[in-house]
Amino acid sequence: MTDTSSSRASTSAELTIVTPEGVLFRLPLAGPPSRFYAMLLDTAIVLGTVNGLGYLVHLIFSKAPGFGLMVTTLAEFAIGFAYSALLEGFWNGQTIGKRLFHLRVIDQDGLPLRIEQAWVRNLMRVFDALPLAYLVGGLSVLSNSLMQRFGDRVAGTLVIRQTPIAVPEDEFWMQQKYNSFTEYPAIAMKLRRAATPELATLIQDALRRRRELAPYVRREIYRELAKYLQTEVSPFPDELVERLSDEQYLINASDILFRDQRAWRLQL
Amino acid sequence: MILDVERFQAQARPRWRDLESLLASLESRPDRRLQPAEAERLQDLYAKAAADLNRVTHGSLAHELRQYLERLVARAYAELYYSPPTRSEIWQPRRWLRIFTAFPETFRRHFRYFALAMLVTLLGCALGGLAVHYDPASVDVLLPADYLRDPGQRVHEEEQGQGRHRNTAQNEAAFSAQLIRHNIEVALVAAALGVTFGIGTALLLFENGVLLGAVAVHYTQRGFGLFMTAWLLPHGVFEIPSILIAGQAGFYLARLLLHRREDRNVRQAMREWLVLVAGLAMMLVWAGLMEAFFSQHHAPVLPYGFKVAIAAAELVLLTIYLLLIGRRESSETRPAVPSVNK
Numbered sequence: 001m002t003d004t005s006s007s008r009a010s011t012s013a014e015l016t017i018v019t020p021e022g023v024l025f026r027l028p029l030a031g032p033p034s035r036f037y038a039m040l041l042d043t044a045i046v047l048g049t050v051n052g053l054g055y056l057v058h059l060i061f062s063k064a065p066g067f068g069l070m071v072t073t074l075a076e077f078a079i080g081f082a083y084s085a086l087l088e089g090f091w092n093g094q095t096i097g098k099r100l101f102h103l104r105v106i107d108q109d110g111l112p113l114r115i116e117q118a119w120v121r122n123l124m125r126v127f128d129a130l131p132l133a134y135l136v137g138g139l140s141v142l143s144n145s146l147m148q149r150f151g152d153r154v155a156g157t158l159v160i161r162q163t164p165i166a167v168p169e170d171e172f173w174m175q176q177k178y179n180s181f182t183e184y185p186a187i188a189m190k191l192r193r194a195a196t197p198e199l200a201t202l203i204q205d206a207l208r209r210r211r212e213l214a215p216y217v218r219r220e221i222y223r224e225l226a227k228y229l230q231t232e233v234s235p236f237p238d239e240l241v242e243r244l245s246d247e248q249y250l251i252n253a254s255d256i257l258f259r260d261q262r263a264w265r266l267q268l
Numbered sequence: 269m270i271l272d273v274e275r276f277q278a279q280a281r282p283r284w285r286d287l288e289s290l291l292a293s294l295e296s297r298p299d300r301r302l303q304p305a306e307a308e309r310l311q312d313l314y315a316k317a318a319a320d321l322n323r324v325t326h327g328s329l330a331h332e333l334r335q336y337l338e339r340l341v342a343r344a345y346a347e348l349y350y351s352p353p354t355r356s357e358i359w360q361p362r363r364w365l366r367i368f369t370a371f372p373e374t375f376r377r378h379f380r381y382f383a384l385a386m387l388v389t390l391l392g393c394a395l396g397g398l399a400v401h402y403d404p405a406s407v408d409v410l411l412p413a414d415y416l417r418d419p420g421q422r423v424h425e426e427e428q429g430q431g432r433h434r435n436t437a438q439n440e441a442a443f444s445a446q447l448i449r450h451n452i453e454v455a456l457v458a459a460a461l462g463v464t465f466g467i468g469t470a471l472l473l474f475e476n477g478v479l480l481g482a483v484a485v486h487y488t489q490r491g492f493g494l495f496m497t498a499w500l501l502p503h504g505v506f507e508i509p510s511i512l513i514a515g516q517a518g519f520y521l522a523r524l525l526l527h528r529r530e531d532r533n534v535r536q537a538m539r540e541w542l543v544l545v546a547g548l549a550m551m552l553v554w555a556g557l558m559e560a561f562f563s564q565h566h567a568p569v570l571p572y573g574f575k576v577a578i579a580a581a582e583l584v585l586l587t588i589y590l591l592l593i594g595r596r597e598s599s600e601t602r603p604a605v606p607s608v609n610k
Contacts, residue, residue, distance in 0.1 A: 017345070023321060025338040066441040067441045073442070074445050106346070123459075124460050126457050154463060165336045167281055
């Protein structure tokens with residue numbers, strides 16, 4: 001469809017889209033387990049609906065159980081296909097199960113899927129479910145870099161993971177008011193002059209990923225960074241450094257490095 | 269340049285929030301129509317967010333921020349470049365009714381795949397029929413179900429009404445639903461097996477043909493030809509063509525997948541596959557009803573001649589429907605390609 005205007009490539013776990021404007025973004029693909037759980041949940045919902053309906057039909061057709069059975073059998077069959085196809089088609093690629101597991105079906109060009117794509121991929125289920133327990137579909141997912149089952153390949157769709165991400169908030173070290181390094185403007189200035197952009201980024205990155213690192217690793221990294229700064233770049237007086245933890249040292253250094261220059265001068 | 273991520277975030281956060289709320293309101297609309305003012309604002313915020321993303325893309329810097337911006341840009345991109353179906357396309361019942369004319373039109377447009385499906389089935393029929401004709405013992409291999417192997421007993425049971433189905437309207441209704449469901453499932457598999465480049469579809473059709481040919485010859489040899497014709501044809505005249513159409517859809521899909529790069533309008537092709545499947549499903553509903561309510565009644569109740577006449581009438585109507593209803597196909601009246609798809 002939009003093959004001419006945008007290109008796509010993929011690695012093992014994501015779809016990369018390059019828009020016509022040259023913006024590149026990646027979408028994380030959903031793996032088989034989460035898709036399987038979502039499908040189980042959807043199956044449970046369909047079965048629940050069908051059984052509820054069956055009970056209702058049973059009451060209405062109590063004098064004619066044969067016709068009741070006819071209605072239930074056909075309704076079950078129709079709902080089985082229509083549930084996923086209609087929900088995905090009209091609800092932006094999500095069924096109830098997919099919504100709860102943060103999955104979404106999209107066109108493989110990164111656009112919302114269309115109603116006919118939703119129908120095709122869901123009708124193709126009869127093939128993916130062969131010979132039992134979605135074996136064909138599962139093999140297709142594992143052998144395909146875009147993790148598509150055959151229905152997805154035919155319809156040109158794929159399933160992405162879409163866990164909600166909030167706007168990144170200010171980091172904790174931005175909130176400190178007093179920085180003891182400012183008491184030594186000459187050394188602080190030296191730090192500012194000597195630090196390369198790479199080093200500055202490294203320090204900030206180390207602080208930002210504080211929560212991702214294991215405590216032991218974090219201590220090691222912070223100690224090495226602080227030691228490097230202290231010995232090679234900006235030797236602050238020992239009596240000050242002794243009172244600071246390595247982490248506080250880095251926070252102070254980062255503050256010196258990134259603070260708005262004018263504000264810093266005023267404070268001096 | 270040292271990019272101060274914190275300051276950058278603080279400055280950009282309001283416009284990201286704006287974009288997020290705009291996207292949330294757009295995504296909650298089922299028809300996804302953009303007002304001109306909204307489109308302008310979306311375009312503007314999208315361009316800014318994309319520029320922000322480009323600034324944080326390089327290096328391992330600000331992983332979370334990058335993820336967040338990628339998500340935001342992806343959502344905005346989807347809204348901006350998606351051309352939604354118009355409301356009328358979805359909600360006008362007239363468009364849904366068009367399936368009744370679209371089906372025969374599509375059927376005729378892809379008639380060569382139907383011919384191929386028929387050829388494969390006929391080959392199967394010939395093989396099954398000839399095998400039984402020259403080697404009656406092969407029936408044991410070709411016909412899996414016991415009840416098919418002994419026509420005499422089966423005919424007797426059927427005529428006495430001692431078959432598996434007691435002929436009450438109740439049971440017939442339940443039976444018809446099972447038939448409809450089973451037949452549609454089989455037909456869907458045949459249509460979906462197109463992804464095996466048509467090999468699966470061909471095998472399924474061939475097997476069906478062998479079975480059909482073997483049964484026909486077997487029953488005729490034993491002198492139950494008329495019984496069988498009257499037994500199978502009232503629903504068979506719909507059931508067999510619909511399986512052939514399933515094969516047609518399967519072969520069509522196979523060709524579509526083999527020529528994917530050349531075929532520019534995949535969307536239209538998908539729609540035609542769906543139309544074929546929907547059409548054959550409708551045919552199978554009728555076939556299921558006929559099989560349960562009509563075919564299972566035999567000689568004393570319904571004379572065989574009458575049943576065969578009904579079957580012939582059905583066949584004539586079906587042929588007229590498939591060949592004459594809808595727009596006449598000529599080279600100029602190919603369906604217009606929707607411009608949004610290009």
